[in-house]
Amino acid sequence: MEIPATVTWQREYELGDASMDAAHREFVQTLSSLLTASDAELPGALALFREHAEQHFGQEDALMGQGDYASAQCHLDEHRAVLTSISEVQERLSAGDCAVARRLARELARWFPEHTIAMDAGLAAWAAKRRLGGHKIHFVSRSA
Numbered sequence: 001m002e003i004p005a006t007v008t009w010q011r012e013y014e015l016g017d018a019s020m021d022a023a024h025r026e027f028v029q030t031l032s033s034l035l036t037a038s039d040a041e042l043p044g045a046l047a048l049f050r051e052h053a054e055q056h057f058g059q060e061d062a063l064m065g066q067g068d069y070a071s072a073q074c075h076l077d078e079h080r081a082v083l084t085s086i087s088e089v090q091e092r093l094s095a096g097d098c099a100v101a102r103r104l105a106r107e108l109a110r111w112f113p114e115h116t117i118a119m120d121a122g123l124a125a126w127a128a129k130r131r132l133g134g135h136k137i138h139f140v141s142r143s144a
């Protein structure tokens with residue numbers, strides 16, 4: 001039997017950036033609704049999750065666009081890959097494939113901690129340094 005996936009808020013998701021933290025709490029909430037939706041509720045829950053993801057990723061993409069953020073490309077690519085998957089799954093779900101939507105939800109529950117703790121934490125730290133320093137921060141290796 002498959003273990004049901006859940007997503008709950010963890011302290012380690014708190015990055016100290018008010019707007020990112022709010023977006024991440026909303027991610028957990030909307031993904032939790034998707035994970036627990038009935039077959040009939042799945043299209044609506046996935047549409048709401050997509051709306052959230054577009055806003056959440058758009059906000060981070062805009063932040064990365066404000067300066068020379070060294071890790072921007074792979075972070076942007078991950079956001080884009082998730083949005084593409086959501087679109088593809090929405091199409092299959094509209095043809096009645098509930099299983100693919102449930103697989104996506106479980107995959108997102110697995111992806112979120114990794115992405116938040118690795119990529120988003122780095123972006124939040126960079127944004128904080130930028131704000132405090134009042135100028136662009138460049139990550140340069142000490143040995144360079």
Ligand SMILES: [Fe+2]
Nearest residue numbers: 024056060120
């Ligand atoms: Fe994020």
Ligand SMILES: [Fe+2]
Nearest residue numbers: 060075119120
């Ligand atoms: Fe992100």
